[in-house]
Amino acid sequence: MKIVAANLKMNLNYEEIKNYVQKIENYDNKNIIFIPTSIYAPYFLNRGYSVGVQNCYCMDKGAYTGEVSPSQIKSMGIDYVLIGHSERRIYFKEDNDLLNKKIREALKNNLKVIYCIGETEEERNLGKTKEVLKEELMSGLKDIDDEVIIAYEPVWAIGTNVTPTSLEIEDAISYIKSLYNYPTLYGGSTNDKNIEELNSIKNVDGFLIGGASLDVEKLEKIIKIVL
Numbered sequence: 001m002k003i004v005a006a007n008l009k010m011n012l013n014y015e016e017i018k019n020y021v022q023k024i025e026n027y028d029n030k031n032i033i034f035i036p037t038s039i040y041a042p043y044f045l046n047r048g049y050s051v052g053v054q055n056c057y058c059m060d061k062g063a064y065t066g067e068v069s070p071s072q073i074k075s076m077g078i079d080y081v082l083i084g085h086s087e088r089r090i091y092f093k094e095d096n097d098l099l100n101k102k103i104r105e106a107l108k109n110n111l112k113v114i115y116c117i118g119e120t121e122e123e124r125n126l127g128k129t130k131e132v133l134k135e136e137l138m139s140g141l142k143d144i145d146d147e148v149i150i151a152y153e154p155v156w157a158i159g160t161n162v163t164p165t166s167l168e169i170e171d172a173i174s175y176i177k178s179l180y181n182y183p184t185l186y187g188g189s190t191n192d193k194n195i196e197e198l199n200s201i202k203n204v205d206g207f208l209i210g211g212a213s214l215d216v217e218k219l220e221k222i223i224k225i226v227l
């Protein structure tokens with residue numbers, strides 16, 4: 001069964017999120033995962049959806065103002081956490097070492113981790129895509145035996161309306177699976193127009209969707225095709 005994960009990022013205010021939640025169908029499918037700004041998680045939990053948060057810290061509790069721990073996340077009934085999204089890596093300077101610590105703490109608390117990896121445009125142009133994927137996987141998952149979900153998100157494809165070709169995605173995901181044979185999602189400018197083609201790539205286990213997931217109609221079209 002494939003996964004559709006909606007990464008709402010830092011979008012929607014209180015009124016908008018209420019509308020959004022009201023509009024979504026009553027899916028009885030745990031493979032549809034809503035990943036809203038964390039303060040809105042209860043609205044999605046109340047409706048019985050699978051829920052994730054967009055980040056967590058690597059400690060259990062204590063004086064870490066502004067952070068949220070995996071044990072707190074789990075105690076809310078939230079099952080998933082995104083770790084290593086490129087926006088965290090770029091804007092908040094999160095490196096593979098820190099991400100490795102976060103993944104360990106999340107797994108220790110029985111959260112399902114969606115670990116994001118992907119090359120920048122510059123790295124792609126230098127022919128370094130596989131090198132980068134390998135480094136992010138090997139360091140991020142160092143000394144970790146538990147399975148995680150990988151999200152392959154080429155940084156240059158996020159929010160740009162440009163995607164790699166199906167062959168490029170298939171090739172990158174085969175490479176990822178040759179190193180870690182885990183469920184692997186594709187993310188980066190997935191929308192209701194290109195989903196049919198993306199969904200036909202044979203080794204893709206689902207999608208992490210940003211922009212298009214803010215529009216309930218688009219998201220529902222995607223869900224209908226994928227699940």
Ligand code: PGA
Pocket residue numbers: 007153157158159160187188189190208209210211212
């Ligand atoms: P996008 O974002 O679908 O808007 O490109 C995907 C993501 O960042 O997870």
